[in-house]
Amino acid sequence: MAKKVSILGVMTALGIVLGWLESCVPITLGIPGVKLGIANLTALLVLYRFSYKEAVTVSILRVLISCILFGNLAIGIYSLAGSILSLAVMAVLKKKNVFSVAGVSAAGGVAHNFGQILAAWVMMGTAAIFYYLPVLIVSGVIAGVLVGLAGAWLHRHLPMEIS
Amino acid sequence: MKKQDIILITGLLIAAAVATLGFRLFTRNGEKAVVTLDGTVILEQPLQEDCNMPIRSENGENVLRIENGKVRIIEADCRDQICVNHKEISKAGESIVCLPHGLVVEIKR
Numbered sequence: 018m019a020k021k022v023s024i025l026g027v028m029t030a031l032g033i034v035l036g037w038l039e040s041c042v043p044i045t046l047g048i049p050g051v052k053l054g055i056a057n058l059t060a061l062l063v064l065y066r067f068s069y070k071e072a073v074t075v076s077i078l079r080v081l082i083s084c085i086l087f088g089n090l091a092i093g094i095y096s097l098a099g100s101i102l103s104l105a106v107m108a109v110l111k112k113k114n115v116f117s118v119a120g121v122s123a124a125g126g127v128a129h130n131f132g133q134i135l136a137a138w139v140m141m142g143t144a145a146i147f148y149y150l151p152v153l154i155v156s157g158v159i160a161g162v163l164v165g166l167a168g169a170w171l172h173r174h175l176p177m178e179i180s
Numbered sequence: 181m182k183k184q185d186i187i188l189i190t191g192l193l194i195a196a197a198v199a200t201l202g203f204r205l206f207t208r209n210g211e212k213a214v215v216t217l218d219g220t221v222i223l224e225q226p227l228q229e230d231c232n233m234p235i236r237s238e239n240g241e242n243v244l245r246i247e248n249g250k251v252r253i254i255e256a257d258c259r260d261q262i263c264v265n266h267k268e269i270s271k272a273g274e275s276i277v278c279l280p281h282g283l284v285v286e287i288k289r
Contacts, residue, residue: 049262049279089259089280120185127192137279142219145275145286148203154196158189162181 024179025063025075032059032079037087048149050095050133051156054126054164056083060104061122061168066180069108076100094140095133102132118172119165126161127154203273210272210287213251215244218282227251227270227287239281251285253278 036056056079064072080100084093106128110121130153137146215223217237225231227249235242242263243255252268253276263278275286 043260048266049260049277091280091282095279115184116188117182117185119181120188123185123189123192137277140219141216141277141282141284143216143275143284143286145216145273145284146277148273148275149277151196151200151203154192154199158192158196162189 021067021071025067025071028059028063029075029078029082032056032075033083033086035059036079036083040087048152048156049137050130050149050153053160054129055167057100057103057122057125057129058164058168058171060100061107061118061125061164062171062175064104064107064111065118065168065172066175069104072104072108073101076104091140095136098136099129099132102135103129117165118169119162122165122168123158123161126159126164127157129161130154130157207271207273208289210270210274211289212287213244213246214286214288216284216286235283237281237283239283242278242281242283244285251287252276253285256281 033056035058039053039055059079060072060076063075077097077100080093080096084090103125107121107125110116110124134146134150134153138144210227212227213225214221215225215235223233223235225233225246227246229246230248231246233244235244240257242253245252245254250268250270253263253266256264256278258278258280260280263276263283266276269276269285269287272287272289275284277284
C-alpha cells in the first residue's frame, strides 16, 4: 500500500512537471486546445500498470494542483472534463484488448479534446465551439499516437516493480 | 502499432474529414460578429463597419478589430494569446475563442 501510494505520488508530480515543461514551449496554432498533452503520459502509464481508478485519481490530482500552481480556473475545468472522458474511453478500449497502447492513446487523445469541447459548450453556452471539432480530432489523433508510443516504450522498459 | 490501431486511426481521421466537409457545405458569408462572454451575448457588430473595440470584463480585456469585413482579436491580456494568433474570420459559423476569458466571437448571418 505504502509503495503504491508513493508511486502514484511520484506519477502525479511527474505529470505536473511535464505539463509545466510543455507550457514553457508553447506551440500555438491559433486554435484553443491543440497541444501534445505530454502530462497524460503519466495517466496512460498508471492505467496500464495499475487500473482505471488509480489513473483517474492521478489525473484529477494533477489537474487540480497544476490549476492552483499555474493557474486558470477555466482551463482547469476543461482539462478535467477532457481527462476524465479520455480515461473512460481508454479504459474501455484497453479492456477490449484489440488495440495496442498507441491506438488506445489515439482514441484517448480524441476523447480528451471532445470532452474539452463539451465542457466549453456548457460553460460558454455557444455551439460555435464545435467549429473546432475537425481540427481537434486530427490533433487529438497525432498527440495521442505520440504520447501512446512513448507510453508503450516506458511500459516495456520500466521495471515491473513499478506497478 | 497493430493493424487494428491503423483502422481506428483511419476511422477517426475520416470522421474529421466528414465533419470538415459538413461545415464547408453549410458555410455562407457572414453578416455580423456576435460576441459572447460566459454565455451571454454582449455585443453584435455588423461586418460592413470597420471598428476597433475593447471588450473589458472582470476576466480581462480583448480588443476586437473589424476591417474589410474580416474580424480578429488584435490584443488580449491573457496568458496563451491563442485568440490573437487566430486567423481572421469572416464566414458564418467561424469563431474565435478566448478560453481564459470565456469570450467567444462568432460570425452569424
